[in-house]
Amino acid sequence: MKSSNQQSTRQEPAPAPAAAAEPTSGPLTREELQLAARNHSMPLEALRRELTPPGLHYVLTHFDIPDLDASSWHLRIGGAVERALELSMAALLRDPAITVPVTLECAGNGRSLLEPRPVSQPWIMEAVGTAHWTGVPLAYLLGKAGVLPDAVEVVFTGADAGIQGGVPQQYARSLPIREALRPDVVLAYKMNGADLPPQHGYPLRLVVPGWYGMASVKWLASIEVAKAPFPGFQQKVAYRYQESVDDAGTPVTRIRVRSLMVPPGVPDFFTRKRFLRAGPVMLEGRAWSGEGAVTAVEVGIDGTWLPAHLDKPVGGYAWRKWSLPWVADPGEHVLACRATDITGASQPLEQDWNYQGMGNNVVQRVSVTVE
Ligand SMILES: Nc1nc2c(c(=O)[nH]1)N[C@H]1C(S)=C(S)[C@@H](COP(=O)(O)O)O[C@H]1N2
């Protein structure tokens, strides 16, 4: 550190931009509260529903929600293509459509459970939701445009702009070509059968099944096929598994296996602690993984793990319902759930820390008082 009145000829390097402030063990800040009041998670009781109603689905918006007019809005598809396209909403509505059930989860979900706490949107564990997304397969439009053979990525830019880590930007993310050409990647104009709500990307958003939410760019303005990896802030600085601020880290991609439980009984208003009557109770919840099918869920009752029943999956990248009957006896109990996916990956009992608080898939524990 040099003091301001000291003369120095040595040039200090400018600090590299960071996705968020230094992690802390201090109390929640006003800035975190401000973000938490804008970006909400899904109340856990909504896990009872296979599809999350839009108002209950989690929301994460970095900057401001744009106010777009679908009648004048256009999507540009250009870059390394044979013919650039400029599409109106009316034109997109005439293209073939698909509907895909997708569980979206924010990569920062669980961030605030880490110690020290990465400072950003302070998710606890409910930044998740499942919807039917209807729209045009991205592969269809890329096929129409004709991707050139030396293309490596596709860059998606949203209409929303702001500053993060000192860097002015429009929200933008890329996908490798092979992911962009998957048949289930959709440019969605409907959520659960209705027009997209403003907060979920009206009039058009990308939905990338299996990937953490940051890949699913909302309020799409343009799609650019690129011959080199995209160096944008949300790709190279944010959404990385980093040990420290100056670790380049590795990119966050697919959703790690995870399960959540509908908290049984009734809550105390302020503490959210749970209370229920002694006797039979059906423990239930949902489990998902961006790596493929969920193959097992175990329910922990005071540290003893029991296999849960799994319902049929509703889609390749949508959550799967699990349930287990339990006879609650009076006293204090700790309930937990733990999913395993087709790759053999299971949720950790303790979470490894990372600088941005990405990919936390630690098992959920629910304390209940049975009376
Ligand atoms: N244009 C734009 N797209 C975006 C974002 C954003 O801030 N701007 N946030 C991303 C992040 S981090 C997540 S987790 C998901 C959240 O989608 P949802 O709000 O529809 O649940 O949108 C992604 N797409």
Ligand SMILES: [Mo]
């Ligand atoms: Mo996110």
